Amino acid sequence: MRVLITGGAGFIGSNLAKELQNTYPKAKIWVLDNFSSGHFKNLLGFKGEVITADLSEPSLWEWLKRNFHFDVVFHQGAITDTTVMDQFKMLRVNADSMRFILDAVLAWNAKLIYASSAGVYGNSPSPMKEGEGEFPENPYGFSKLMMDRIALNFIEENPHIKVVGLRYFNVYGPGESYKGKTASMVYQLYRQMKEGKRPRLFKWGEQRRDFVYVKDVIRANLLAMERDVSGIFNIATGVARSFNEIVSILNQLLGTNLEPDYFDCPYDFYQNYTQADITKARELLGYEPQYSLEEGIKDYLKHL
Numbered sequence: 218m219r220v221l222i223t224g225g226a227g228f229i230g231s232n233l234a235k236e237l238q239n240t241y242p243k244a245k246i247w248v249l250d251n252f253s254s255g256h257f258k259n260l261l262g263f264k265g266e267v268i269t270a271d272l273s274e275p276s277l278w279e280w281l282k283r284n285f286h287f288d289v290v291f292h293q294g295a296i297t298d299t300t301v302m303d304q305f306k307m308l309r310v311n312a313d314s315m316r317f318i319l320d321a322v323l324a325w326n327a328k329l330i331y332a333s334s335a336g337v338y339g340n341s342p343s344p345m346k347e348g349e350g351e352f353p354e355n356p357y358g359f360s361k362l363m364m365d366r367i368a369l370n371f372i373e374e375n376p377h378i379k380v381v382g383l384r385y386f387n388v389y390g391p392g393e394s395y396k397g398k399t400a401s402m403v404y405q406l407y408r409q410m411k412e413g414k415r416p417r418l419f420k421w422g423e424q425r426r427d428f429v430y431v432k433d434v435i436r437a438n439l440l441a442m443e444r445d446v447s448g449i450f451n452i453a454t455g456v457a458r459s460f461n462e463i464v465s466i467l468n469q470l471l472g473t474n475l476e477p478d479y480f481d482c483p484y485d486f487y488q489n490y491t492q493a494d495i496t497k498a499r500e501l502l503g504y505e506p507q508y509s510l511e512e513g514i515k516d517y518l519k520h521l
Contacts, residue, residue: 218241218243218244218245218288218289219244219245219247219285219286219287219288219289220237220244220245220246220247220287220288220289220290220291221246221247221248221249221281221285221287221289221290221291222234222237222246222247222248222249222290222291222293223249223250223272223290223291223292223293223294223318224249224250224255224272224292224293224294224295224332225247225248225249225250225255225260225267225291225293225294226248226250226252226255226256226257226259226260226267227250227254227255227259227293227294227297227392227396228259228388228390228392228393228395228396228400228431229293229332229385229388229392229431229434229435230248230250230255230291230293230294231248231255231259231260231263231392232390232391232392232431232432232434232435233291233293233435233438234246234248234260234263234265235262235263236435236439237439238263238264238265240439245265246263246264246265246266247265247266247267247268247285247287248260248263248265248266248267248268249267249268249269249270249272249294250267250268250269250270250294251269251270251271251272251294252269253296254297254298254395254396254397254399255395256395258395259392259395272294272310272314272317272318273309273310273313273314273317275317277317278317278318278320278321281321282320282321282324282325286325287322287325287327288325288327288328289327289328289329289330289442290318290321290322290325290327290328290329290330291330291331291438291442292315292318292329292330292331292332293331293332294314295310295311295332295360295361296310296311296357296360297357297396297399298357298398298399299336299355299357299358299399300355300399300484301356301357302355302356303356304356304359307356307357307359307360308356308359308360308363310360311357311360311361311363311364312360312363312364312367315331315363315364315367315368316367318331319367319368319371319380322378322380323375323378326377326378327378328378328379328380328381328442329368329378329379329380329381330380330381330383330438330441330442331364331368331380331381331382331383332382332383332385333361333364333365333382333383333384333385333449334357334358334361334384334385335384335385335386335387335427335451335453335488335491335493336353336354336355336357336358336361336488337351337353337358337359337361337362337365337384338350338351338352338353338358338488338491339352339353339354339358339488340352340354340488340489340490343457343490343491343492344455344492344493344494345451345491345492345493345494346451346494346496346497347384347448347449347450347451347494347497354487354488361384364382365382365384365449368380368382368449369449372447372448376447378447379445379446379447380447381441381444381446381447381448381449381450382448382449382450383434383437383438383441383449383450383452384449384450384451384452384493385429385434385452385453386426386427386428386429386451386452386453386454386491386493387401387402387426387427387428387429387453387491388401388428388429388430388431388434389401389402389403389404389428389429389430389431389513389514389517390430390431390432390434390513390517390520391431391517391520391521392431393431401428402426402460402463403428403463403513403514403517404521406418406460406463406464406467407467407471407517407518407521410464410467410468410471410473410475411471411521413473413475414475415475415476415477415478416464416467416475416477416478417477417478417479417480418460418461418464418477418478418479418480419460419479419480419481419482419487420479420480420481420482421461421479422459422460422461422464422477422479423459423460423461424459424460424487424488424489424490425457425458425459425489425490425491425492426457426458426460426488426490426491427453427454427455427456427457427458427491427492427493428454428458428463428510428513429452429453429454429506429508429513430506430507430508430512430513430516430517432507432508432513432516433452433454433506433507433508433513434452436504436507437450437452437498437502437504440502440503440504441502444501444502444503446501446502448497448501450495450497450498450501450502450504451493451494451495451497451498452493452495452498452504453492453493453495453506454493454495454506454508454509454510455492455493455494455495455506456492456509456510457490457491457492458510460477461477462510463510463514464477466510466511466514467514470514470515470518471518
């Protein structure tokens with residue numbers, strides 16, 4: 218099996234690369250990354266090759282089609298900073314590149330599993346379900362929705378090519394530290410509290426998210442590869458938890474008693490409540506989250 222992982226030096230991509238080589242030791246794996254938010258240290262222990270390139274350049278995909286053949290492509294590469302307001306840049310990198318990738322997997326007759334996002338739902342009512350309430354609040358969420366539209370049109374026209382989009386909710390876990398300010402709230406709050414600082418939260422910490430541990434996300438990717446299905450699936454726990462609860466869990470695990478420092482939210486596009494309906498992923502992918510927020514943070518702290 219020959220595998221390409223775009224964004225493979227990033228948070229989720231690097232975890233995926235390592236799990237693939239552990240689960241499929243005979244597979245040949247290539248990582249493609251421009252290292253804008255990825256880091257070589259995420260790939261220490263990875264035994265495959267790295268291709269350094271910008272995935273939004275059409276000439277890259279023409280070169281790859283001429284010189285490589287892949288059986289599976291995991292497309293994790295993207296601008297992941299949800300605060301980027303440059304609509305042209307966001308859509309060019311996240312949405313337009315999807316067309317080049319689909320053209321390549323068609324040439325290779327390969328399967329594609331790609332990263333979508335809960336950002337497509339914006340502030341729609343929860344639980345959020347695929348095909349409903351898709352009203353993003355920012356360019357990032359819109360770019361992911363356009364990726365999904367491009368993918369669904371491709372699936373309709375090319376049913377023999379399997380394409381799976383995974384709408385990640387709030388992912389946290391080992392390997393995200395190089396994302397800086399876009400790392401998860403679990404990581405951000407841990408860093409503050411570990412240094413003895415009061416954890417900073419937007420007023421009043423009762424915003425709720427469907428936090429999903431990266432190990433569950435990686436398992437969802439492998440299930441998507443192994444199952445003979447196409448479509449778009451929510452990947453989450455199906456349970457919404459508050460930021461105050463994260464602080465409480467961290468206080469317990471760190472042996473601290475730090476009170477949150479609340480401040481006004483500066484964003485007008487902020488998602489206040491996300492919770493996924495994961496029925497479709499359960500039924501068609503066989504996906505079942507293994508980690509609650511408590512279990513995920515406890516495991517994460519072993520790495521931190």
